[in-house]
Amino acid sequence: MKKLIAVALSLLFITSLAMAGQNTNSSTTGNSNTAVKKKRGPVFRASKDQIKQAPDFDDAMTVHDDAYYDKYSSYYSPYSS
Numbered sequence: 001m002k003k004l005i006a007v008a009l010s011l012l013f014i015t016s017l018a019m020a021g022q023n024t025n026s027s028t029t030g031n032s033n034t035a036v037k038k039k040r041g042p043v044f045r046a047s048k049d050q051i052k053q054a055p056d057f058d059d060a061m062t063v064h065d066d067a068y069y070d071k072y073s074s075y076y077s078p079y080s081s
Helices: 002-021 048-053 066-079
Strands: none
Touching: none
């Protein structure tokens, strides 16, 4: 019984050492250009008129309702691809 406990504890110790040895912060790709920021795309900022023209949000409707689609499809159709 003592051997079983000793084996279990040693396996637990070895496993914890292996996990502690893994550093998730290090990078193996060799890319050290972390100071270079990627260029971001334009940010959409709605004007006051666009905010006033937006339809009111209705908590009772869900995306799966036909009424939801009918209500908002005319407003968002110019933005669909």
